[in-house]
């Protein structure tokens with residue numbers, strides 16, 4: 001399947017339907033001399049573009065709205081504008097983005113605009129109490145917004161084992177708690193304030209449960225444990241939390257009855273693609289469901305030069321996500 005966007009390298013697509021069109025908020029990958037490492041230093045992105053399309057037909061044009069935010073626009077950022085997301089509420093559009101602050105610690109920022117394609121004006125400080133990477137915002141049917149976030153290794157989630165917002169530099173780099181019976185670190189969630197610019201509640205850890213035991217998935221269950229790339233969508237009244245398993249390169253999902261979980265592991269949405277990372281979003285458009293993701297086929301396998309793709313997904317009669325249309 002060819003990439004959706006070919007004029008620049010793009011990754012980590014967060015897709016939303018705004019004003020009847022699909023808007024895509026991806027990372028903008030760029031060339032670098034930084035060598036591949038497990039800390040992700042080679043993902044050295046410096047700005048964001050926004051894309052939109054009227055149709056997900058493979059032949060339909062995709063508009064690049066150009067640069068909507070860059071490192072120099074955000075006073076607290078030092079480098080690495082990683083996977084963003086966007087949200088709409090009460091007439092405003094919000095662009096959420098993780099980046100390293102001047103101390104090298106990942107925080108999550110917000111920028112506000114009047115249009116889905118920007119421009120966006122960044123708040124001068126990151127969201128208070130934010131940390132790690134990969135923000136995914138979900139606005140529930142009652143209008144309450146939630147932010148899911150977190151990512152291991154270079155994403156620094158393992159640095160917060162002493163409680164929220166206490167950064168432990170000892171755990172920096174490609175390592176995470178392990179050992180027999182050790183629970184996997186969970187993604188995080190917090191409600192957002194009505195103005196969408198701060199956390200309204202304490203950050204909570206989310207539990208992903210193994211269906212066979214009803215217990216939290218363990219840290220050495222690499223095929224199913226959370227690594228990064230959180231996404232939330234709702235289908236038939238159920239909350240679907242989906243994520244990347246990181247070093248095993250799957251996209252997986254888990255289902256729950258509340259935006260806070262717990263979520264019970266449901267299966268895989270995408271098998272490994274070309275490239276180390278895998279990241280995604282799921283959105284309904286014109287009555288069909290779509291998985292946006294990325295791979296490295298366009299760059300012939302260069303890990304930090306990725307391209308956004310899209311494919312249709314389906315639900316079976318039990319609400320399981322399937323990649324082929326059920327009979």
Ligand code: FUB
Pocket residue numbers: 011012027040043082083133134151228229277278279
């Ligand atoms: O694009 C940089 C990082 O790679 C993202 O934040 C992760 O989800 C992974 O895709």
